[in-house]
Amino acid sequence: MLTGCDNSGEHHFKDYHQRLANVLDTDPIPFHPLDSLPNFPSTRTLYVPEEDIRIGLLDAYELRRCGLFQLIADRNSSLGKVQDKTRQLRYELLLLNGLERCVTQTVPASDDNPISQPLIDELTPIKQKKQQQLRSVIWNMLATGKEWRQQFVLYPHTFDIDNFAGLTANLAAMEDILTLLEYSQSQPDADNKPTHEITPKRIDEALANRLLIHQENIHRSRYFGQLYYSIANATQWINITTQLLNQQESTIICGEKRNQQQAEYLKNVFYRFYNPKIQSYLAELDSQYLQVKPVLQQVFNQLPTKHPDLLAYKEVFIDGNLHQAFRIAVLDHTKFWQRTFKRCQFKVGI
Structure with a gap:
């Protein structure tokens, strides 16, 4: 039977x-x-180390103006410290958007309460380092995040003769990953300034949130x-x-x-x-x-x-x-x- x-x-x-x-x-x-x-090689083999860049909360008031205080606080909470790889990448994307708002002063500000120049000077190199790390963060999600990695590991079961589940969800996910990788590239110009950086106009919160949707859509497959x-x-x-x-x-x-x-x-x-x-x-x-x-x-x-x-x-x-x-x-x-x-x-x- x-x-x-x-x-x-x-x-x-x-x-x-x-x-x-x-x-x-x-x-x-x-x-x-x-x-x-x-x-597909082991997680240990594929993981790319990432430099730990800390952002302090001493400038709490000003970080609130960039939309960063709560984001960073959530990341440093007990739950935030055990986030899966997809949520870690989402955090990095939202953080980059917030840093962009900070260093370019694109936040609501009154004349008597602008974001301080010392804070901008502190956040600018952090933004550049985070930009440079983004490709590794994306890769670590793909190579070591459970739901993503399992898509690439050989699955020793053939598709049913008339059922090929997983194409649509995985293709949509990879297209968004490709978009993120393309935006993560930063080539310096003659003055050693990045010419291709993430800005809120290029990667918005909707794309960052779609990562969680993709993770949910693919978690049952080994496509x-x-x-x-x-x-x-x-x-x-x-x-x-x-x-x-x-x-x-x-x-x-x-x-x-x-x-x-x-x-x-x-x-x-x-x-x-x-x-x-x-x-x-x-x-x-x-x-x-x-x-x-x-x-x-x-x-x-x-x-x-x-x-x-x-x-x-x-x-x-x-x-x-x-x-x-x-x-x-x-x-x-x-x-x-x-x-x-x-x-x-x-x-x-x-």
């Missing part, structure tokens, strides 16, 4: 392979575990890791199935006035098991990979760490080595059926 309820891609590939072997009266080719794939594993699994199953068919191709009898019963059975397996489900499953894997690849490439190209294990992971999964092998496998499988249909004079769709 449990086997009958299995709708995973793995189950359908296994069933397809076994049925072809039965028709060809041969043993199926063993499927070997996918144990050579690079995995990227499941997508990559599903592609690797499909590639191996298609390859060994094509190998099985190629090995037995010379035994498949076709031709005018010859008994083509075996070939007819093969055609039936193709139309009952490969064409309606597996072929569309392969097409959906391909489509989803192509949708996420450009965004993930742009995100990972801005990494603050170049650890060899991470580069190996990126090369195989994100840059496309695995996907290229997947497409070759599907093409080789398609070529077998094209040859067989032509040789046996089977009309497509019949």
